[in-house]
Amino acid sequence: MATRITISKIEDVEFGANLPAFEPDTSLAIVKTFATLIGWDGARFRDHEAARKEGLAGAMVPGVLSQGYLVAMIHQWAPVAEIKTIDTVFRAPVIADEPHFITGVVTDINEDEGLVEIDLTVANEKGETRVFGTASVSLPA
Amino acid sequence: MDADIEELREKFLDQAFDEKTFYVDPAVTIEYARLCGETAGRFLDKDHPDFQAPPTYLASLSGRRSLPIDFPRFGIGMDAGKGVECLNPVRPGSTLTGRTHLHDIYTKTGRSGRMVFVVSRLEFFDEGGLHLANSDSRSVIREK
Numbered sequence: 481m482a483t484r485i486t487i488s489k490i491e492d493v494e495f496g497a498n499l500p501a502f503e504p505d506t507s508l509a510i511v512k513t514f515a516t517l518i519g520w521d522g523a524r525f526r527d528h529e530a531a532r533k534e535g536l537a538g539a540m541v542p543g544v545l546s547q548g549y550l551v552a553m554i555h556q557w558a559p560v561a562e563i564k565t566i567d568t569v570f571r572a573p574v575i576a577d578e579p580h581f582i583t584g585v586v587t588d589i590n591e592d593e594g595l596v597e598i599d600l601t602v603a604n605e606k607g608e609t610r611v612f613g614t615a616s617v618s619l620p621a
Numbered sequence: 622m623d624a625d626i627e628e629l630r631e632k633f634l635d636q637a638f639d640e641k642t643f644y645v646d647p648a649v650t651i652e653y654a655r656l657c658g659e660t661a662g663r664f665l666d667k668d669h670p671d672f673q674a675p676p677t678y679l680a681s682l683s684g685r686r687s688l689p690i691d692f693p694r695f696g697i698g699m700d701a702g703k704g705v706e707c708l709n710p711v712r713p714g715s716t717l718t719g720r721t722h723l724h725d726i727y728t729k730t731g732r733s734g735r736m737v738f739v740v741s742r743l744e745f746f747d748e749g750g751l752h753l754a755n756s757d758s759r760s761v762i763r764e765k
Contacts, residue, residue, distance in 0.1 A: 504658055514656045517649060518681040543700060547677045548657030555661040563676040567704035567757075613702075 487558035490589065490619040493596050499584035502553035504602075506541055511576040514545050528577070541574040546611045550600045553582050554617060561617040564595065568613035579605050587614075594618050623728060626737070630726050633692060639684040639721040643745075647713035650674040653681070673710040679745055679756045680705050684721040687741045687758060692723075695737050701761040709753045711745070717753065718746045724757060737762045 487493055508528070515525035520542055523530035528538040547568045554561055574580055580602055588597035595618055602611040622630075647667050654664035654675040663671040680703045711717070724742035728735050743756045 502658075510656055514653075517652055517656070542681075543703060544677060544681045545657065547680060547703060547705075548653070548659075548675065551675065551677050552654075552658035552660070555659060555664075559661045563705070563707050565704065565706045566677065567702065569702040569759075570700055 486556075487619065488560055490591055490594055490596065490621055493558075493586055493589055493619065495586055495589055497586045499553060499557045499586075499598065502549070502556060502582040502584075504546075504549035504552075504580060504582060506574065506576050506578065506580050508539055508576040511539060511541050511545065515542060518542070518544070536573055537575050538578070539576040541576055543568070543570045543611070546570070546574050546602055547613070549582055549602065550584075550611075550613060550615065553584060553600070554598065554615060557584070558617070558619060561596075561619055564616045564618055566613060566615040568600075568611055570611055572608065572610045574602060574610045575604070580610065581605075591621070594621060623735075626726055626728055629693070633689055633723045634726065635722055635724075636689070637720045637722045638689040639686050639719075641684045641719050643682055643717045643719055645674055645678075645711060645713050645715050645717060647672075650678055650711075650713045653678050667713070671710070672713060674713055676707050676754075677705055679711065679743075679754050680758075682719065682743070682756065683758075684719055684743055687721070687760070688739065689723070692739075695762045695764050698739070698760040698762045701738065701759040703759065704755075704757040706755040706757075707753075708755075709747075709751055711753050712747075715747055719743045720746070733763065735764050737764065 531539045584598045598615045600613045663669045664675045721743045725740040741758045745753045
């Protein structure tokens with residue numbers, strides 16, 4: 481079984497490095513449970529047919545869940561990383577029950593301040609970007 | 622900058638228009654973290670010495686209104702994105718105060734005309750008044 485190497489200090493981070501691939505669980509069951517948890521009762525988050533009646537391709541993943549996937553990916557890569565800022569743009573709907581892939585690239589390292597900047601993308605199987613954003617995280621020296 | 626937008630900025634930016642309290646339920650923040658795929662113990666284990674809400678949990682909270690009551694209606698608004706700035710950890714079991722103001726108003730013009738972007742900022746404070754985080758919601762309004 482492969483061992484995933486995690487980052488524990490800023491010296492371990494390389495400029496331009498790709499974070500390990502992360503495939504979020506976008507199943508409708510997860511999406512419905514999440515929508516209920518945060519009180520978002522819209523049918524578009526619960527039912528593919530109802531969402532299609534609203535003109536969507538299927539039930540959609542709430543944007544804040546996509547944002548949560550991005551942060552989870554960062555913590556899988558660097559469990560001790562503290563998120564300082566995360567900014568996301570919801571470019572197109574993330575459709576439940578469809579595979580999506582999250583990528584992250586280190587775009588800046590500030591060792592003096594202990595900060596790393598990461599560009600993040602959620603894409604579907606066709607490679608179409610659905611959500612993108614940037615996070616600034618702090619790591620110990 | 623367009624004169625009408627400049628006028629809106631002068632009238633509305635940095636003026637708090639809503640305040641609401643939020644109880645941070647530990648069971649909810651743990652489930653929130655689990656559903657997002659979090660693996661770090663400080664978000665999943667209530668007995669962890671640094672137990673805290675996941676950073677983006679606050680983005681799921683909203684005030685009673687996202688725009689001032691007298692803000693003009695340009696057209697239909699759509700969710701254009703969200704941002705969170707974490708200043709201090711949010712401790713489950715605590716009660717937060719959230720105050721909302723407009724943080725930015727700007728425009729972009731494309732082939733289909735002008736679009737107005739409005740950034741609504743919800744600032745969160747703990748019971749002692751410590752500023753914990755900011756949650757920004759960006760709306761884009763395509764003019765009618």
